Amino acid sequence: MEGTMSLQRCQAEWEEIEQEYQQLQETHKVYRHKLDELTNLQTICSNSISKLRKRLRELEENLYLCTKPSNQNEAEDIKSIWKKIKDKQHIFFDMEAYLPKKNGLYLNLVLGNVNVTLLSNQAKFAYKDEYEKFKLCVTVILLLGAITCKFLLNYRVIDEIFNFLLVWYYCTLTIRESILVTNGSRIKGWWVSHHYVSTFLSGVMLTWPDGLMYHMFRNQFLAFCIYQSFVQFLQYYYQSGCLYRLRALGERNQLDLTVEGFQSWMWRGLTFLLPFLFFGHFWQLYNAVTLFQLAGHRDCKEWQVFMLALMFLVLFLGNFLTTLKVVHHKFQKNKGREAKTE
Template structure:
């Protein structure tokens, strides 16, 4: 047999051996996946059972509130810590998606099963938000200060709809994975997506021109506020540890994305102001035509 053919057969034999090892590894992987699935169901069922029994015992303790002892007091203190413990356990267990994610993604499991995966997803979210914000801020400045063309406005508004909708989806996934994102943070993104959609579909005319600059100013404020929150100095938490965007990786606060030092009133105030100015713009437009 030629020397070249012998070398090819040797290479094929080595590849066959590697393939057999791969098959065995993959078989083991599938077995572990099945075991993990069973453990997940067992943990979820046990947590539900614990919550139900804890509620029953709390009810009994309330009935016997007049009877106190060191054992009862210790039990009450331990009972207070259980909800947080359950919350941390469930952060690594599959859970049913909320209404918004169910409508957008369906019944897809979006729970990440390791802290490293959660951190990586949160960091990816922050990178996406920062890069998109810089681009949209520059685009908004161009439309607001330099150029006034309807097709450029339409491109900007389309990008804003995409940006805010993407943020709400990613934030919902973060919440599913244990992030304690406050409701106002996500809510003002819903409002911004709605207003961007209104501007995108609004026909060109006097009414659109009246409201255009107000909405662009609102967008500029939003983007500037995001950039400002990204670059604010590191804050000191109540525990004395330094953290930025909840970057204390010893707990689940690392997944929080809103800044605690940015007042919640500002996004809601500007969202409310923009929504309030819409009917006022309609009235001004009607008066102009008259």
């Protein structure tokens, strides 16, 4: 009797499972159908954007060919069309952030033709926040690592581990930033190139053989790494606060990142960051000068010395000139506002 009851329960449970399975099949069919619809809509939107972009380029060419406006009204009309074209280009950029697109050359080389577009805001923000936490975590590890190498463990193998960590960190940043740019982040210009140069510099540092030249520069390099990690730690909290306020006001893109430099949106509330940044920039120049002097040393035979000097010089010029440009642009903008109010 008990065996019969158990069999009946099993049969009843199987019937419930079968019903749920049938529901799952129906739901999955609907999902597949919606997925096909979504793919078709993505294709239609991507093609439409490409077509409209082409027409906008043609319109721009026609505007260039236009003769000089004969009166003020024509000049205002041309200016209005130019503004509308730029607005449309920004809108297309935002639209494409939610559409699958081909990876750039770098992502193709690293990941292959894998779709890295995150289609929901939740997924984009989660990836961006994870990126910021990753930067903060590794910055703290690099700070502790540089302090350990400089003050506690003066061993070449420990230095190599630290330099390898730098190479891995900057390589990872270049990949993650490329994915974020694909998904609508507006980070661009020098602050993207900066990490590629830093990756190459760290790789050259990793291959520098042990010797007199290496030990003549070692302590200066480690002290620079300690200072750089400290400044990046300050930047993370300062820039995060700026971005939070600007996003709350609706003035910044949700995927804007903290960067290892200075941008115009960081101007608000600026009290102490610029002196730290400029000091770091000139320390890079000091590193370049030191390495150029070492490259001319009679005992210097390593190619890494001259190459590192060039890389530190490139970093100094890129960081210093970009920061200076942003500060100058902001001053000019503020002067323009004051002139208008007067």
